Amino acid sequence: MSRAGLGEGVPSGNYGNYGHANSGYSAREEENKHTERMRRQVKVIRDLTIEIGEEVKTQNKLLAEMDSQFDSTTGFLGRTMEKLKILSRGSQTKLMCYMVLFSLFVFFVIYWIIKLR
Template structure:
């Protein structure tokens, strides 16, 4: 008799209406897998969004670097022409260079004198 009651208890634990088997725990694992899948989908979506943002930032940074490269090239050209002029000036007679230096020193002296006097 006890064995007959044991079989009916097992059948009582099985829910046929909802399709879930409580006794075997099958629905618990299935629900847990679905929750884990949803979590994984959310993480993949966040990762996709992050990689798109990184790609956009990389493109912006590359454009800035190209602009800086062109700016440095133009500055290098300007600096090269200025150095060429200084070399040309130094090739001239020393008296011209001395005259230019003297005029520059006088100009600086008068500007400083005028600035101090106004204070």
Template sequence: MRRAGLGEGYAGGGYNVYEEENDNLTEGLREKVTALKSLSIDIGTEVKYHNKVLDEMDSGFESTGGLLGATMGRLKHLSRGNQTKVLCYMMLFALFVFFVLYWIIKLR
């Protein structure tokens, strides 16, 4: 029967310590990778949501641009017309606004 020397038992025990430490580090790395994967999935979901919101805003701005373009076209058409007629309408509108404001102030 052969007896294990001090060096042989220590070497075998040292190997187990390193193996256990390696397993602990591997488990810690696995947890970090899982957390990182979860975070990246959440970021991807958030990016998709924000892209959808931006697309909706883009279509809203396009429709507003169309509306402004039509309004500008009407203003150009109005400015090409008879200037005295436009000036008369603006004066009548201003008088109407002043009359309404005067009437509201008097009622108080």
């Protein structure tokens, strides 16, 4: 068949379904552009998500370290407070004994001074 048999007077070209030249091609080209743009956006979002995940892991690790440090500090302070309580109980008794002994010593020194006069 010759070209004349397909439709005389119609210029050659791709007219698609609606009779517009290259309309199917340009629609696919637009779709490809949108698809490419969406692919880039998805890649950016994916990269951001990966970075956020890595940051969360790092922050969780730091929080775990801080938690263990706080626990050890709490234990250390607790032991120190217990020692201070023991010290304060014991030192009050010792302090009272020292005060009584000092008072007796001063009393005997004054008595001795008065007796020698």
